[in-house]
Amino acid sequence: QPVLTQSSSASASLGSSVKLTCTLNSGHSDYIIAWHQQQPGKAPRYLMKLEGNGNYNKGSGVPDRFSGSSFGADRYLTISNLQSEDEADYYCETWDSNNWVFGGGTKLTVL
Amino acid sequence: QVHLVESGGGVVHPGGSLRLSCATSGFTFGTYGMHWVRQAPGKGLEWVAFIAYDESNKYHADSVKGRFIISRDNSKNTLYLQMNSLRAEDTAVYYCGKSCSSGSCYSDYWGQGTLVTVSS
Numbered sequence: 001q002p003v004l005t006q007s008s009s010a011s012a013s014l015g016s017s018v019k020l021t022c023t024l025n026s027g028h029s030d031y032i033i034a035w036h037q038q039q040p041g042k043a044p045r046y047l048m049k050l051e052g053n054g055n056y057n058k059g060s061g062v063p064d065r066f067s068g069s070s071f072g073a074d075r076y077l078t079i080s081n082l083q084s085e086d087e088a089d090y091y092c093e094t095w096d097s098n099n100w101v102f103g104g105g106t107k108l109t110v111l
Numbered sequence: 112q113v114h115l116v117e118s119g120g121g122v123v124h125p126g127g128s129l130r131l132s133c134a135t136s137g138f139t140f141g142t143y144g145m146h147w148v149r150q151a152p153g154k155g156l157e158w159v160a161f162i163a164y165d166e167s168n169k170y171h172a173d174s175v176k177g178r179f180i181i182s183r184d185n186s187k188n189t190l191y192l193q194m195n196s197l198r199a200e201d202t203a204v205y206y207c208g209k210s211c212s213s214g215s216c217y218s219d220y221w222g223q224g225t226l227v228t229v230s231s
Contacts, residue, residue: 033217034217034219036156036218038156043206043221043223044148044156044206044218044221045221046217046218046219046221049211049217059219091155093158093218095215095216098161098215099158099170099172100146100158100161100217101158102148102155102156102158104155105155
């Protein structure tokens with residue numbers, strides 16, 4: 001079954017860019033994933049669907065500052081022009097027939 | 112506008128039961144699969160269960176299999192999670208999620224969550 005690996009934390013300065021990584025395990029490198037954002041004390045929010053070829057589709061109302069890309073088994077979420085409200089936990093998600101998995105999440109700190 | 116509103120959480124003793132509900136609006140409920148996902152205090156997201164649009168497929172995580180049952184009532188636009196034989200490790204905020212399609216897919220909308228606390 002698929003496994004998603006994320007770094008536990010990341011940090012970047014206000015107004016800069018950051019690239020978060022979600023890595024699929026061997027045998028699942030072509031899987032589609034979804035990125036979700038969870039601001040402190042709030043419910044998760046769907047950001048985008050990201051395919052292995054790098055194509056992505058964002059959810060309703062997701063700012064243009066958010067984009068996705070892929071390389072091999074790695075799926076990336078890039079946030080440009082970081083804002084204070086981008087400080088949050090970011091989770092990737094994928095699924096396989098009858099099972100869904102989330103990565104452990106990356107806590108993003110905006111300095 | 113899609114809205115998902117969970118209810119039914121609370122404090123329950125170990126071994127007890129609870130039924131969660133997720134009332135939905137803003138989309139054609141009967142044509143989408145639905146998920147339950149939980150988050151223990153200070154932890155990450157954990158998928159719990161999925162149900163297809165017509166209940167033809169139901170899947171549960173190994174951690175809850177045999178104890179929790181996902182169901183839906185398309186006439187009421189409502190999703191349910193029956194939780195039996197509750198354990199301390201089931202303590203979490205439970206979120207419902209709308210699947211991106213009628214079948215297996217990720218969640219593209221989330222509710223605000225309902226807290227379940229299992230404690231003696």
